[in-house]
Amino acid sequence: MTNYRAGFVTFVGRPNVGKSTLTNALVGEKIAIISDKPQTTRRAVRGIVHREDGQIIIVDTPGMHRPRTLLGERLNDVVHATLAEVDVIGFCVPANEPVGPGDRFINEQLEEAPKARKIAIVTKAETVSRDVLAARLVDVQGLREWDDIVPVSAAEDIQLDTLTGIILALLPDSEPLYPSDMKTEESFEQRAAELVREAALEGVHDELPHSIAVTVEEIVTRDDGVTRELYVNIVVERDSQKGIIIGRGGERLKRIREQAQREISQITEGRVIVSIRVKVAKEWQRDPKQLGRLGF
Numbered sequence: 524m525t526n527y528r529a530g531f532v533t534f535v536g537r538p539n540v541g542k543s544t545l546t547n548a549l550v551g552e553k554i555a556i557i558s559d560k561p562q563t564t565r566r567a568v569r570g571i572v573h574r575e576d577g578q579i580i581i582v583d584t585p586g587m588h589r590p591r592t593l594l595g596e597r598l599n600d601v602v603h604a605t606l607a608e609v610d611v612i613g614f615c616v617p618a619n620e621p622v623g624p625g626d627r628f629i630n631e632q633l634e635e636a637p638k639a640r641k642i643a644i645v646t647k648a649e650t651v652s653r654d655v656l657a658a659r660l661v662d663v664q665g666l667r668e669w670d671d672i673v674p675v676s677a678a679e680d681i682q683l684d685t686l687t688g689i690i691l692a693l694l695p696d697s698e699p700l701y702p703s704d705m706k707t708e709e710s711f712e713q714r715a716a717e718l719v720r721e722a723a724l725e726g727v728h729d730e731l732p733h734s735i736a737v738t739v740e741e742i743v744t745r746d747d748g749v750t751r752e753l754y755v756n757i758v759v760e761r762d763s764q765k766g767i768i769i770g771r772g773g774e775r776l777k778r779i780r781e782q783a784q785r786e787i788s789q790i791t792e793g794r795v796i797v798s799i800r801v802k803v804a805k806e807w808q809r810d811p812k813q814l815g816r817l818g819f
């Protein structure tokens with residue numbers, strides 16, 4: 524194959540700048556869950572963008588931050604291991620917030636990846652005026668010498684093709700690394716668990732978002748061959764949190780179950796039936812054994 528490029532890219536940036544939304548928009552399918560709670564992306568998820576002239580494999584990193592818990596430390600290890608491996612780093616800054624110390628901290632971390640090409644992506648571009656956007660681009664330009672700078676909006680599909688082209692041009696010549704119909708490396712089970720977690724995150728506050736983990740206990744295919752029953756656990760750290768997840772008369776849990784079932788049905792053929800149990804694992808974020816059991 525001639526003129527074909529393939530390689531790895533990761534998007535870094537403060538929590539909530541839109542990295543997951545950008546990943547999904549580029550891949551064209553829900554790979555990474557979206558939430559308005561900062562720091563809720565936990566796995567290095569791979570989404571794959573296919574074009575005639577190449578393939579971009581996106582490794583979605585958790586928000587970079589100074590760790591406070593063992594979970595935080597493990598997530599930061601994932602971030603640094605990811606940075607060292609990729610061909611391109613896309614540094615994301617939202618158009619609607621000024622460049623601040625958090626951005627500079629992350630920008631400094633990029634020194635740990637001397638070989639990677641580095642581009643700056645100004646996200647949520649549709650939320651600001653042209654003047655504000657121009658000022659933001661200038662601020663970002665001041666951070667380092669980028670291979671490219673591009674404003675985008677994942678929400679309104681602005682400049683996404685341009686961004687794809689820019690990344691592709693920075694990747695090495697290569698044969699395809701994945702089959703052309705593959706959009707993610709995550710298993711159905713992992714994606715289902717993430718979609719349940721996304722549903723559970725909706726409308727919860729404070730420390731609870733970080734206390735929620737989801738595991739899939741069992742997947743049973745019914746005799747009809749097309750219906751799958753998913754038995755899922757939502758794990759929290761305290762009894763009070765369990766109460767919040769379940770809600771009065773089980774109302775919240777019912778909504779979580781319905782949303783999860785809807786979302787999971789969209790990533791698979793056939794019928795999906797979700798059953799959820801809510802469990803308490805005390806202080807799982809600080810306990811290495813529990814972390815291992817929950818897949819971290």
Ligand SMILES: Nc1nc2c(ncn2[C@@H]2O[C@H](COP(=O)(O)OP(=O)(O)OP(=O)(O)O)[C@@H](O)[C@H]2O)c(=O)[nH]1
Nearest residue numbers: 539540541542543544558561562563564586677678
């Ligand atoms: N207006 C607007 N909002 C966006 C856009 N992209 C993302 N958002 C919103 O920004 C919020 C954060 O988006 P995410 O994609 O979860 O951000 P993230 O950077 O992956 O966040 P972490 O998982 O915390 O690292 C969500 O409420 C999104 O809907 C965009 O292009 N325009």
